[in-house]
Amino acid sequence: MWAEGIGGWPARRARISPQRTALLFESEPTTYAQLARRIAKLASRLTAAGVGQGDRVAYLGPNHPAFVETLFATTSLGAIFVPLNFRLTAPEIEHILTDSGATVLIYAPQTAKVVEGLQGPTARLVALEDYETWLGEGAETAPEVAVSPDDVALILYTSGTTGRPKGATLTHANLLWNTFNLLIGVDVGGDEVTLVTAPLFHIAALAQTLLPTVIKGGCALLTASWDVDGCFDLIERHRVTWMFGVTTMYAALAASPRWPSADLSSVRSLICGGAAVPEELVRTYQRRGLVFCQGYGLTETAPGVTFLEARESDGRAGSAGVPVFFADARLDPPGSGPGEILVKGPNVTPGYWRNPHATAAAFTEDGWFRTGDVATVDEDGHFRIVDRLKDMFISGGENVYPAEVENILYEHPAVAETAVIGVPDGKWGEVGCAFVVRSGDVGGEELREFLLGRLAKYKVPVRFEFVEGLPRTASGKVRKAELRAGS
Template sequence: MTPARPAVGYRGTDRSYGDLYDRVTRLAHGLTGLDVGRGDRIAYLGPNHPSLVETFFAAGLLGAVFVPLNARLAAPELRFLLDDSGARVVVLGAGQDGGGLPGRHLSQDAVEELIAGAPADPVDEPVSQDDICLIMYTSGTTGRPKGAMLTHGNLIWNAVNLLVDVPLAHDEVTLVSAPLYHIAALAQLLVPTVLKGGRALLEPSFEVDRTFDLVESERVTMMFGVPTMFAALARSPRWAEADLSSLRHLLCGGAPVPEPLIRTYRERGLPFLQGYGMTETSPGALFLGAGHPDAGLGSAGVPCFFSDVRLVAPDGSPAAPGEPGEVYVQGPNVMPGYWRRPKETAKVLSADGWFRSGDIGVADEDGYVRIRDRISDMYISGGENVYPAEIESVLLAHPAVAECAVIGVPDEKWGETGKALVVLRPGASAEPGDLLAHLDGRLARFKIPRYLELVPELPRNGAGKLLRASLRKLHGQRQAR
């Protein structure tokens, strides 16, 4: 439709939609010559790069299955994913070493040779909405990663859900600095941008100063980030004076978003939109669009248009307003299951397609859902359920706190009590007792952690998500305040 328009930008170079189509078509033919076809898995290892985008679409044209690999994983972790997926080919991004990894490897030079030597004829391979488009491995915060099978239909309907909530235009300039080997950047940024004919500006990683530079010079209109990314921008000395006038849509997700962070962006007049989802739902399930009243501020929003969400109490009954319940999701964006994991699939996916998220949410009378926490992250203190995200949101309102996390630790009297791990802002100082006193009067007494420790950093995965399992291993014992 728009072959001359820029499709993908990377480090000062743009490829038009016509160029992208030509390269993707030729790459698909080249992969066919390597005996790669329908149903075969094609893995990609590397950070954000045009080659990743081309491999993704080439796999789709062939009816093959794209398997994006987290470039930050160690060799044994990558071997597990490649063995589990049975990838026939591994495309290596620039600077990636495939030594010790199974399967046939294609370097960037080999990819260019395939493209140069292949025909440009259209690829005539029927692909339906029910065909598997990609296997996206979960972050593996608990146990071995599982491969969520996402169909072409899952990605299409997720994009439609997003376009209902976010009025993307043909002239969008989307900054893609979140990793495309995670579902949010791929399905919430890249696919909708390409669907509208916008320009996807790829960055290999997120950097605060680089983000400000690109927003100003490239007139970026949309970006996605987890809360820690947006918090890092707001803490920068450049925040107050940066030219952010081009921004239309700021999408935030991946963790509960503290209200103080939302207000910081809204005070700048920026459209800060948050949502909730997971790999298994492609990922959108709940969304808080720009037109909602302030009553919904801080919530994950309401169900996306073509998705159903319900909250289920522990006894299986519908959770009443104000009552915690597990989030269930159903719709055309929900995966058909985990790759080669029928037992794991049966645990989370009912016969009629309801996906059990493992997350606890609470809805108000108007239907706005607030995500409390993972069921596995909740701890019970003196018979009361305590949700770390609620405590963390209050701690983050303290001017000295940059990041924080709360875990449950053993307690002789209460069974479990809270322990807060806090990273201070650069140049700030605060005593643990002062930070705990900040919570007094803002939270019920049973929610206030008994212990607080100042730490230099918090462990996170490549998507910026907190690794609570690592925190529990490192800090899961009691200590004096």
């Protein structure tokens, strides 16, 4: 029965396994029975605050049980949950609140100054310091609301790497089908201890780890922040079995002095996404005997598009896998590539919030979603992500895909992080400029020689800029627009 949409999942799980631990935060466990009760009380309070079907409720703050409760309470009412990036400024948050029309904003103490900086009419504000009191006034029984699979459950605002953020809408059905796809690709168990250390306002953490863990009755171990030592400690202390991370997180763990001796024996699988994964990084994890699975997706596809299952991972380093079970993907133009990835399936967004122009531009005439990402496909149907379409540049009439150059640069032992962009050149039109974070002593000439033996000359950057760090979005993607602006 679909009457409750995803909002009813914790209550349904509580009927089956009420005493299992659903959430673990700062060593405090919450059982599924407790979680279901708290969600019902919050739904009651939101109803009393005037939230009804189709209204928007926003949450601003790091990972916390209140985020999870707000997600499920909001969607159980047929209302729409709007998770906010807590790293944004007040004007950016204000734009999203205005664009979404949120009527309630629940916010964490760390974001109080941003909330104080909001101008003009705002949503009703609920500070996390007052949350328990506010929740305590709710009724034990949540209102019963009929929710359709095609009703919007979430609005997630894109990272804005290409301009002003747009609100990608995801329906209850989108999230359900993505959960099916994930569970087909990963053997998630009811005994799972899932480390949710990536921010939950990012679709991969929310839909690729939290939702599958809840539906299977596992434990979601939430952390408000991430650091290398803390991650190792949590894995060892709580016997973590599964986690998602972005490339930079996994690279930092592998570069730690603790890496060779860390107890990772409980870990059954690791999933990486959010950006292209250097093959050498995959091999580093495989040498530790760990199952390292890659996937490709984006916010608008809830997010899974392709996935590399565990049994395929050993011999397919660098592959983003094949299309997930309940979706199709192809290249435009057709063939082995490079071409833009197009996606069609029940996990694909119906469009952007109150933005029909952007919605129309995102789909082909026959209904395929344009991802803006470039890939190649081998004879076995495996996708390899080449780059963002917008990041490609043309040097002397030849297409250069920066991710290909970055992948080779990562093989140099003195390169910790790198990003390549195209910059204007009087002779060639554009040439490559590599921004490099060093982990050892290396100069531009040495890196140039290193690349010349591995890449065509026109692909080798002409300039090398050595920096302390790269600007990134919350999902781990490099903000190349900032690099272009400063170059």
